[in-house]
Amino acid sequence: MAERPSWDSAYEGSPPWDIGRPQPAFVRLADAGKLQGRVLDVGCGTGEHTLLAAQHGAEAMGIDIAVRAINRARGKASERGIKAEFQVADALRLDQLRQRFDTTIDSGVFHVFDDDQRPTYVKSLRSALQPGGTCYLMCFSDRQPGDWGPRRVSEAELRSAFADGWAIESIEPSEFEVAMAPDRAQAWLATIHRQTG
Numbered sequence: 001m002a003e004r005p006s007w008d009s010a011y012e013g014s015p016p017w018d019i020g021r022p023q024p025a026f027v028r029l030a031d032a033g034k035l036q037g038r039v040l041d042v043g044c045g046t047g048e049h050t051l052l053a054a055q056h057g058a059e060a061m062g063i064d065i066a067v068r069a070i071n072r073a074r075g076k077a078s079e080r081g082i083k084a085e086f087q088v089a090d091a092l093r094l095d096q097l098r099q100r101f102d103t104t105i106d107s108g109v110f111h112v113f114d115d116d117q118r119p120t121y122v123k124s125l126r127s128a129l130q131p132g133g134t135c136y137l138m139c140f141s142d143r144q145p146g147d148w149g150p151r152r153v154s155e156a157e158l159r160s161a162f163a164d165g166w167a168i169e170s171i172e173p174s175e176f177e178v179a180m181a182p183d184r185a186q187a188w189l190a191t192i193h194r195q196t197g
Contacts, residue, residue, distance in 0.1 A: 011046075011068035016180040017108050018045055022052040025174045025189050026107060029136055030056045037102030040128055042091050043109035047073025047084065053105070054084040063089035063097070092120050095127035104129055106137040108176065110161075111150045118161050126165060131196040135166075136189070138174060144186035149178075158190055167193045 011018075022030075026049050029035055035053040044050050044062030046069050053060040054077075062084065064070050073086045089097060091109055104125055113121050125135055142152040155171050162168055174189035 007064070007066040008068050011066050011072065014179065015045075016178045017176070019177050019179050020048070022048045023107055023138065023177060025138055025187075026052060026105065026136070034134070034136065035060075035103060035105070038100070039103045039105065040094075040097075040099075040101040041105040041107075042094070042125065042128075043106065043112075044073060044086065045069045047076050047086060049105050049107055050084050050086065051077060051080065051082050053103075054082050058103075061085040061087065061099075061101075063087050063091070063094075065090050092117065092124050094124040097128060099128065100130045100133075101128055102130055102133050104133070104135045106135065106139070108138065108140070108150075110137055110158075111139040111153050114151075122161050122166075126194055129194045131194055133194050134169075135192045135194070137192060138176065138187050138189045140176070141173070141186040141188045143173065149185060153188065155188060158188060162190075162192050165195050167195055169193060 030052050035056055035058050039053040039058040039060045041050040041062040044064050047062050050060045050062030067088050070086045070088050077084050139153045140150045142154045169191040171188050171190045174187045176185045176187045
């Protein structure tokens with residue numbers, strides 16, 4: 001298993017995925033009423049998607065392994081007067097939260113895990129999601145040309161990772177906005193339901 005990077009050091013500055021606002025794909029989900037109930041933003045970074053969900057009426061929690069990111073997220077919530085919870089926690093051990101959520105958000109987390117870690121991550125997501133709950137997952141796509149940035153993910157890899165105990169509603173082409181040139185990257189946006197039973 002590959003050594004996991006130190007995500008805290010990424011937040012010494014401003015990492016390219018931290019654009020200071022939610023990704024447009026998640027804004028559209030929120031506007032459509034999809035981020036409701038108890039929402040967990042996994043790998044929340046500085047908290048933009050958690051705060052977005054909270055602004056749309058959700059009981060929102062964001063978790064990240066990077067202490068610096070969580071501190072920034074808490075600062076944003078305080079400055080904006082938005083009620084949301086932020087915790088330092090490991091995306092591979094969401095069972096340790098001992099909570100269940102109606103919805104989980106993954107914006108750019110799935111693609112950081114190698115083949116050995118993916119099953120652990122998917123199992124971890126399942127432990128935090130209510131039966132029948134929904135995961136909205138956006139990851140870097142194999143449609144992105146070049147070799148910069150994180151590992152590319154194919155639609156087939158997503159389908160394989162969520163084959164057991166999940167129902168994939170859709171996997172659609174999307175885009176990440178990034179704070180570097182080029183300012184957009186090809187992505188997949190997946191809507192995946194945890195099956196009951």
